[in-house]
Amino acid sequence: MKTIIANWKMNVGVRESVALARGTLLALRGRRILPEVVICPPFIALSEVHKVVARSVVFLGAQNLFWEDHGAYTGEISGRMLTELGVSHVIVGHSERREYLGETDEMIRNKVTQALANQLNVIMCVGETASERKSGEQRERVRTQLVHVFAGVRLKSHERLMIAYEPVWAIGTGEIPEVAEVLAMNEYIRSILTDVLPEMDANKIRVLYGGSVEGNNAYSFLREQKIDGLLVGGASVKLNQLKEIIDATSEVLDAQKSL
Ligand code: PEP
Numbered sequence: 001m002k003t004i005i006a007n008w009k010m011n012v013g014v015r016e017s018v019a020l021a022r023g024t025l026l027a028l029r030g031r032r033i034l035p036e037v038v039i040c041p042p043f044i045a046l047s048e049v050h051k052v053v054a055r056s057v058v059f060l061g062a063q064n065l066f067w068e069d070h071g072a073y074t075g076e077i078s079g080r081m082l083t084e085l086g087v088s089h090v091i092v093g094h095s096e097r098r099e100y101l102g103e104t105d106e107m108i109r110n111k112v113t114q115a116l117a118n119q120l121n122v123i124m125c126v127g128e129t130a131s132e133r134k135s136g137e138q139r140e141r142v143r144t145q146l147v148h149v150f151a152g153v154r155l156k157s158h159e160r161l162m163i164a165y166e167p168v169w170a171i172g173t174g175e176i177p178e179v180a181e182v183l184a185m186n187e188y189i190r191s192i193l194t195d196v197l198p199e200m201d202a203n204k205i206r207v208l209y210g211g212s213v214e215g216n217n218a219y220s221f222l223r224e225q226k227i228d229g230l231l232v233g234g235a236s237v238k239l240n241q242l243k244e245i246i247d248a249t250s251e252v253l254d255a256q257k258s259l
Contacts (some may be wrong), residue, residue, distance in 0.1 A: 001036060001160065001228070001253075002035045002036070002222055002228065002229045002230075002233065002249050002252060002253060003035065003036040003037075003038065003206060003208060003229030003230075004036070004037050004229055004230055004232060004245060004246065004249060005038045005040065005061065005089075005091070005123055005149075005162075005208065005210075005229070005230070005231040005232065006024070006037070006038065006039045006040060006232055006236035006237075006242065007063060007091060007094070007163070007210075007231060007232065007233045007236060008020065008039070008040060008041050008042065008063075008236060008237050009042075009063065009096070009233055009237075010042055011065070011234075011237045012041065012042065012237055013042075013044070013045065014044055014045045014048050014239075014258070016018065017041040017042070017045035017048065017049050018045070018048050018049060018052055020039070020056070020075040020237060020239065020242075021039060021041070021049045021052040021053055022040075022052055022094050023059055023239040023242070024037065024039055024053075024059060024239075024242060025052070025053070025056055027239070027242060027243040027246050028057060028058070028246060031050055031246075031250050031251070032187060032253075032254055032257075033250065033253040033257055034057055034253075035229070035249040035250070035253060036059070037057070037058045037059065037231070037246070038055065038058070038059040038060070038088075038089045038123070039058055039059070039060065039061065039236075040060075040061035040062060040063050040089070040091055041060075042063065043062065043063070043064075043077055044068065046060065046062060046082070046085045046086075046087060047085050050085055050086040050087075050247050054086060056186060059088045059089055059121075060085075060086055060087050060088060060089070061087065061088070061089035061090060061091060061123065061210065061242070062082050062087045062089070062090045062091070062113075063090075063091050063094070063208070064077070064090070064091065064092070064094075064097060065077060065078060065079045065082055065090050065092070065111055065114060065115055065120070066079075066111070066114070067098050067107065067110030067111045067113070067114045068114070069114070069118075078114070078118075079114045079115050079117065079118030079120055080118055082120065083118050083119065083120065087120065088120065088121055089120060089121040089122075089123055090111075090115050090120045090121070090122060090123065091123045091125065091164075091231075092108055092111045092112055092115060092122055092123065092125070093105075093108040093111075093124050093125045093126065093145070093149065094122050094125045094166075095127060095166060095168045095171060096171070098195060099168075105144070105145055105148035105149050106148065108124070108145075108148075108149050108150065109142070109149045109150070109151065109152075109153065110199075112124060112149060112150070112153055113153060114225065116154075116155065116156075116160060119160070120160075121160050121161070122160060122162070123162045123164055123208075123230070123231065124149065124161065124162070124163050124164070125163075125164045125166050125210070126141075126142045126145045126146060126163060126165060126166070126189070127141075127165055127166040127167045127168050127170075127171075127211070128141040128142060128167055128168065128169075129141075129168045129169060130169035133169060133218050135165065138167070138185070139185075139188055142165070142185065142189060142192070143188075143192050145195065146163075146189065146190065146192045146196055147195075147196055150193075150196040150197055151196070153197070154199075155197055155199070155200055157202060158200050158201060158204040158205045158252075161205055161206075162205070162206040162207070162208055162228070162229075163189055163193070163205065163206070163207045163208070164207075164208045164209070164210045165182060165185050165186060165189060165207060165208070165209055165210070165233040166209075166210035166211050166231060167211050169211075169240070170210075170211025170212050171210070171211050171212070171213055171233065172212065172233060172234055173211075174204070174212050175211075175212060176211060176213075176217055177211070179207050179220050179221060179224060181191055182209045182221065182224075183224060183227070186207045186209075186226050186227060187226070188204060189207050190202040190205070193205055206228035206229065207226075207227070207228055208227070208228055208229040208230055208231050209221050209227050209229075209230055209231070210231030210232065210233070210255070211230075212234075213232045213235060213245065214229045214235045214241055214245075215235065215240070215241045215243075215244025215245055215247075215248070216244070216249040218230060218232075218244065218245040218249070219248040219251065219252070222248055222249055222252045223252050223255075225256075229249075230245065232245060
């Protein structure tokens, strides 16, 4: 199985989101083996996009949630509200929220807890900045994020969690790490998950890659068995790019099937 998460960020409004959702369904039509596709429109478009993808193979994801169920939290959206809209997945800990909105590991832990309590599937992002990479601290950074976020978190099923390794310096920059680096980091992430979520088999938790994925580089990541899928930002709002990424995914899945 391969998973593609489309993070539309704040790039599209309601009408464009609906058109993109329809385009995504079309791009999946006629495939022998389907990847798992999760589209994450902005909050304002969730309801309309749900009408398009309900009863389809595409899952609806949100880009964020708040850590309380309800109350005086102006402007926030809870996990319970998301499930009312048909949302099944939520992105948590994206580096853009860490950077521009000051999200800390503690806030992210509370969000993960809230998402799980509402039966949402969590897509948790981790990754180092350019300066951390330069000083060779990438592993330590990712370890700290995982340890802080999952301290005390109870996970009932490995299927409820995906980790997206997203080096911050690769997001939206056109720069990508070597596939071998991603593989090594994925292995490291699984070793940390074994420690922080001892009740889970870390090999079963999906670990994705994200950062400047496009049609022309998706295959090189997807063909690796240990990379369970991709989190795609900018390219996911360009239908031709998204289609190329889905083509690459199908190619890998078809090849794996015929082995
Ligand atoms: C992201 O939004 O997490 C992301 C990886 O963005 P991009 O694909 O544009 O680098």
